[in-house]
Amino acid sequence: MTVAVLGSGPVGQTAALLLARRGVPVVLVDRHDRRDPVGSKAICHQRDTLDVWAWLGAGRLAEEGLTWTTARTFHRDRELFSLKLPDAGSALPPFVNLSQARVEEVLDELIAREPLIDVRRGHRVTGVTQPGCVVVECATAEGPRRIEADYALACAGARGDTVRRALGRSLGGVSFRDLFLICDIRADLPGWAAERRFHFDPPFNPGRQVLIHPCPGSRFRIDWQVPDGYDLAAEETGGALDHRIRAIIGDRPYEVLWRSVYRFHTRLADRMRAGRVLLAGDCAHLVAPFGARGLNSGVADAENAAWKLAAVLRGEAGEELLESYHVERHAAAVENAAVTTATMDFLVPRTEAQRRHRLDVLTRAEDDPAACAQVDSGRLAEPFWYVDSPLTTPDPRRPFAGRPPRGALPPPGPGVLLPDVTVTAGRLRDLARQGFLVLTTPGVRAEGTRSVEIPVGGALGARPGEAWLVRPDAYVAAVLRVGDQRAHLVPGVRGVTRIVDDVGDRAHAAE
Template sequence: MFHFGYRRSPDQGAATPVRHQVVIVGAGPVGLSMAIDLAQRGISSVLLDDADRIGEGSRGLCYSKRALEIWDRLGVGEKLVGMGVTWKLGKVYLGNEMVYAFDLLPEDGHKMPAFINLQQYYLEKALVDRVLELPSIDLRWRNRVTGMEKRNDGATLTIETPDGPYRLDAAWVIAADGARSTMRDLLGLEFKGHTFEEKFLIADLRMPADDIPTERRFWFDPPFHSGQSALMHRQPDESWRIDLQLGPDANIEEELKPESYEPRIRKMLGDRNFHIDWVSIYRFNCRRIDRFVHGRVVFVGDAAHQVSPFGARGANSGVEDAENLAWKLVAVLRGDAGENLIESYDLERTQAADENIGHSTRSTDFIAPRSPAERALRNAVLSLAPHAEFARRMVNSGRLSVASIYDTPLSTPDEESFGGSACLGGPALDAAMQTADGAACYLLENLSDRFELLYVANGSAPVVPDDIKLTVIGHDLIDARNDFQTRFDAEPGSAYLLRPDQHICARWRHPTFDKIAAARARALAR
């Protein structure tokens, strides 16, 4: 448990509300990431949280490659990987028989792993430590928002503290206050989607188990938990996460008694010695609010959307929300773009939310069928999976989180065809590279936080507008292993324009100054 002290802000003694450019409500992983991203781009913020501590159960656990790449840009990626348990392999069982195994990152040449497992309180502590290194972030603990008055130029917030209430003005308010969002309630916004009645027991326990591989293990109808499902993940500190399906009719009060859950877990683990640190029972939702942008109040993370935990799409998608919004808000505040650019956040991230909700809903329907017909189909697929590739593709124990690819008017349509795995509207894929002096490095760690043109050397490089960074592949960075060539389908003379969030917004075989300038203007919604 990490505790943080309340301190009185000078704003609390002001005769009239003090105005700030950006106020972020909620200091979870998404709000903290948003504040860091803004600070690194030169924008100060006030970050409010109603608590003063971190650390009750592991909660969030699995963090994806794309989230780690974002956090690496924010200065904490390597630290998180060093703290976490790295994994990329998963196995799915029917009873005792393995149905299939998968590898989430079979190729090398990436700085960040496919996933790490790390208790959420360690993640949040690392992000708080980074916040404290940045003087332009004013992090205020035990500051609870209780009221809001919207205006055309922002909003006035009423905030309760141990010293009583005070008010402050914000040009922009970012609502990152989670699934039970006060900000959402203050605007009268409702989630739309589905709440699943199925109940799951979640437990953190400690046990030495070096003989168990570091991988995701999922069981359908295991002998230790007949008729249900189970999931197991390794965490740091000799800690393990276990999820056990209980069914929709389980009595929560009874299931939370040690005499109920301890025998279940002991049956799963056998004769191993273990200590249970934390247990909870959850139901989950696949739903979102209609719009994420409400004037100058913008919703991110669980305040905007919720998904089931199968697939690790909750916190990871929230961090992508913050990444998408931060550079756009900076462009608006600096006068490089109009406020209509913020509308593209709503367009792109509702697309991502719908994709995540769809995947999560299908996973949940497969794990917990809602009718005898669905269960019969699920069981038939599982029975066929060890013997047939088509059936293995149908098994759904949670489609693991991947980076979003935007179908967006901010992208300039391709003039010519491109292959490779890097997609227009998707993030730039990492690649093992060398610097000009031969030192090993990676592509993503060398990208700026500006618009950037990656040009594959072929004679003279194109002239680019002053506000775009030019990186020449073959001179500034050397593609010695051909990772970049393969992933981007790069030919001599090809060019790729990246947005400040590293997403590819245009690419050409024959770039010109006018094409590059027009693509940047389009990416700024001009």
């Protein structure tokens, strides 16, 4: 009973820890001999990602990270608007800025203490076959190696072409012509630590954008949009990079900690399941980083895959449950691609109509607050809602109204992630991650699985006589009432629960 996790970036690390937490032995394979701790890379980690890491024992990541509270947006030399982030009342911040290197360091510490995780570094995957199991062929400094596992999770990143080819998968989509220069600097910038600054067409980068993110330790991440063919080495040699930075921060001392040039993509695998192998993170989908939907969606992939693989390996579900991984997470990837593509169309318009629209919106936003809502610099990562999943039973009394406004969450209901709330038995999401959970209202009892009584109303909006069936990733699978006759509410999962009221009427949630 083993799962091979191919790739040890944050998504692979999270997947390995989640599987081990559920009692599944893991072989964690990575082509690198050691970590490269340089560079911020993925920095913005959303609340629900922090929630997963906290459950795994990495709650310090939320404490170490920096949360900016004000988003300032500029057009040319004029500030358009400034937004304050609301307090959602959660114990966790809405997101933190923290370097990917620090995240990997903390997760590596947890992995080192986990006896169920066998780390194989310096193993470059050369092939994957499935002769009734998963066989991973690797090249190492000592020669070829062969790893056999029951299932595998491919977290090999954007450059996991060998893994994708072996599985018959590719990343279809588009790449954007413009490049983005990223610099991490250390500088004393009073008042900037609590602000994210986005500049459209500023005097110091005319015709393009600049984004400035604060990070812990007086560090700042600056992203410039630059033209195709941009030469970083030439800028460094001729002093132009220094001029770029000083045009933003002024005549202050600073230190460049890391710099790199990226081209952004929108690319998706057509399927995220290939037999016994599931694809996750950048190995399955690439999106532009505005809105921080890359690493965050990869962690959501890992959690979705981990509980399903564990259920199948423990004999609690048939292998058909794994198909729901593709259904749910591919739909999430499609939505992320749509959101980030709309952002890139605004940031880097490719047609004359898009250019006219962008200029019109930015010009009107200088004096019209209503136009500010149309300025698209990225919609921050949020959970995907599995309302159309085969594992979700719709409730006509709680219809899903579609994607809520930016920064808002849909009301709880089938297919929606539980709110981050605490009851007398503990944090609801932590309780759910221990296995299927039934939340009952007073006067309703549950047999066959764990249950917790919750008050009527409150954060869930539960009503008298209801029982809420919650999946191990804290998503609501169904809302039941005493007397409901609904079988197989979670297809492929055996013996989930049976809801019973005090006087003996029954509603079968699963057989």
